[in-house]
Amino acid sequence: MNIELVKCHGSGNDFIIIDEMEGDISFNEDERSSLAMALCSRTSLLGADGILFVMPSEQSHARMRVFNADGSEASMCGNGLRCVARYASDKLRKSKLIIETMKANLAVEKTEEIFDGIPTFKVEISPVSFNVKDLPLNLSWETLKNERIVELSDTLLFTALAVPNPHLVSIVESDVLKSSVQKDIATLVNGPNDLFPDGVNVSFVHELKKGHIFVRTFERGVGFTNACGTAMSASSLVTCLNGLNETEKEISVYNDGGMVKCMVHQQNGRYQIDLIGNGTYEYRAEIEVNPADFQNFKLVNKEIFEEETSKYAKLQEYAKQFVSEHMK
Numbered sequence: 001m002n003i004e005l006v007k008c009h010g011s012g013n014d015f016i017i018i019d020e021m022e023g024d025i026s027f028n029e030d031e032r033s034s035l036a037m038a039l040c041s042r043t044s045l046l047g048a049d050g051i052l053f054v055m056p057s058e059q060s061h062a063r064m065r066v067f068n069a070d071g072s073e074a075s076m077c078g079n080g081l082r083c084v085a086r087y088a089s090d091k092l093r094k095s096k097l098i099i100e101t102m103k104a105n106l107a108v109e110k111t112e113e114i115f116d117g118i119p120t121f122k123v124e125i126s127p128v129s130f131n132v133k134d135l136p137l138n139l140s141w142e143t144l145k146n147e148r149i150v151e152l153s154d155t156l157l158f159t160a161l162a163v164p165n166p167h168l169v170s171i172v173e174s175d176v177l178k179s180s181v182q183k184d185i186a187t188l189v190n191g192p193n194d195l196f197p198d199g200v201n202v203s204f205v206h207e208l209k210k211g212h213i214f215v216r217t218f219e220r221g222v223g224f225t226n227a228c229g230t231a232m233s234a235s236s237l238v239t240c241l242n243g244l245n246e247t248e249k250e251i252s253v254y255n256d257g258g259m260v261k262c263m264v265h266q267q268n269g270r271y272q273i274d275l276i277g278n279g280t281y282e283y284r285a286e287i288e289v290n291p292a293d294f295q296n297f298k299l300v301n302k303e304i305f306e307e308e309t310s311k312y313a314k315l316q317e318y319a320k321q322f323v324s325e326h327m328k
């Protein structure tokens with residue numbers, strides 16, 4: 001069979017978009033997982049952090065399912081939702097849409113450019129829960145906010161939250177950020193362990209200056225990525241809870257792949273975060289696959305979006321410069 005795809009990224013967190021809207025291709029659950037492992041492998045002809053399947057929805061304009069590079073399915077993906085927002089808004093010619101995800105129907109919209117010439121999308125990140133059961137995190141307390149987990153570190157303070165995929169966030173100094181501590185902790189909680197039976201995305205956050213933070217994430221099912229949208233949203237909320245930032249005020253979130261903006265809203269005791277950033281097309285391609293052997297797929301053609309890539313490089317350069325000037 002032949003599959004047409006679009007390679008897209010949000011802050012350098014890159015995805016293969018496969019469109020199942022028309023019903024001319026579809027996969028069973030094992031095939032989706034095997035396809036993700038085969039196409040996302042960095043040694044393959046494509047390579048990505050995950051696959052985004054765009055499907056028809058009965059209640060929304062489209063449905064997104066996200067599979068990590070290791071073949072596991074995640075309940076949400078913030079950078080991926082911006083990519084799907086771009087794809088679906090181009091396809092359906094609508095600038096505001098609702099996208100069905102595993103646990104919620106989320107509002108997305110094309111918005112003012114975050115940087116010159118960069119197609120920009122605002123996506124809703126919700127629901128948010130601090131209940132450890134929702135990650136799940138096996139602790140006897142109901143929530144974990146700025147607490148030690150002695151099995152992981154004697155000194156760091158962690159906050160656990162589901163947005164609704166699971167996140168463990170710690171605000172750290174730059175020496176900790178530059179050390180191997182994050183990798184060691186993330187490897188532990190994403191292997192066989194009693195605390196996080198389903199694994200967890202682990203983020204270290206560093207304040208660059210008021211209203212500007214740096215976030216690096218080790219993603220469940222992938223490893224370190226250039227950025228993780230749900231993690232940057234969760235981290236922005238954690239900085240508000242810690243008094244570093246304020247709700248209803250824009251927070252610039254820098255990452256290894258660029259920069260996004262987040263705004264945390266609180267209404268009737270519930271949090272919701274706006275994640276605003278690029279949805280950049282890298283290329284369009286067609287592959288030929290044998291469903292019994294996805295790994296040996298052939299690349300039939302590839303059309304690169306040079307202009308988008310070069311415009312995005314300017315944003316990346318700006319973000320890199322800002323981080324190097326403000327990292328204490």
Ligand SMILES: N[C@@H](CCC[C@H](N)C(=O)O)C(=O)O
Nearest residue numbers: 074077078079165228229230
């Ligand atoms: N990169 C994504 C999150 C993808 C899913 C995550 N690895 C998980 O397993 O929860 C984002 O931008 O949010």
